[in-house]
Amino acid sequence: MAPPGTPPTPESQRVFAPGILADQVAMVTGGGSGIGLATAVEMARLGARVAICGRNSDKLEAARDRIATAIAEADRMGDARGRVHAGPCDIREPDQVSAFVASVVERFGHIDILVNNAGGQFPAPAQQISPNGFAAVIRNNLVGTFQVTREVANQSMIERRHGRIINVTANIYRGFPGMAHTGAARAGVENLTMSLAVEWAQFGILVNAVAPGIITSTGTTRYPPEIVQRAVAQTPLARAGTVDEVAAAIVFLASPAAQYITGATLRVDGAQALWGDVWGVTDPRPGTP
Secondary structure (H helix, E strand, O other), rough: OOOOOOOOOOHHHHOOOOOOOOOOEEEEEEEOOOHHHHHHHHHHHHHOEEEEEEOOHHHHHHHHHHHHHHHHOOOOOOOHHHEEEEEEOOOHHHHHHHHHHHHHHHHHOOOOEEEEOOOOOOOHHHHHHHHHHHHHHHHHHHHHEEEHHHHHHHHHHHHHOOEEEEEEEOOOOOOOOOHHHHHHHHHHHHHHHHHHHHHHHOOEEEEEEOOOOOEEOOOOOHHOHHHHHHHHHHHOOOOOOEHHHHHHOOOHHHHHHOOOOOOOOEEEEOOOHOOOOOOOOOOOOOOOO
16 A cells, blocks of 8 residues: 555546446536546546547647547547547637537537536735736636536537536635635635536536645646645645546546435545645734744
């Protein structure tokens, strides 16, 4: 057994039965890298046809090749690339969202699973976030998530009375200093998750969320190393998580094992939300260090 603090290997996360997602169509936003790509690869390996979107065409093409390779390794029969659909889409733009969802339905006939992974933010103290910067993050992480979810529901899931929606949020269970904009947006997504779980239960649509903690991915490289290191040090499991661990949680919520789970948020954070802080608090008393 590996000592505490040792990240798992990708292979150790492959716990699902081969073919468990056969005949399913999964759409993953932000599927060109990080958690989105890891999720798309795993779902494809388990039999799903996969559609990914993002804003970087080069990333999407490389991701498509990686997903096709995973399909070919799991099932050498058939056209692996034909089971992957990739296209540019800015989730902030309603027309682009509608067009991409329509292209997935045209290509594969329907959408069974939606993973709302796309998003973005920048670290900054609240007093330094401009109104436009705050609005941009809300539009990306909250409004964009709603737009994608609404289109997928209206173009496929509601009519078929079937669907799984998994929203990727963040650690918003205490304050989120330095990330007030995305904290507000992700909290909105969590309430949206609960609200839609109630509204759309009548259509057989299950809506859940996954809240990653500190995850080693392309996203964490954009933040100051000292902030990431401090966050890892104040995570009880004493390590960062991996994209494969988050992908495994998402696949669980999309799998037959989660048929009676809706409106829930699964934290994948090594208990970070329960302990410690990552933001220094200045003592306002004169002469106090």
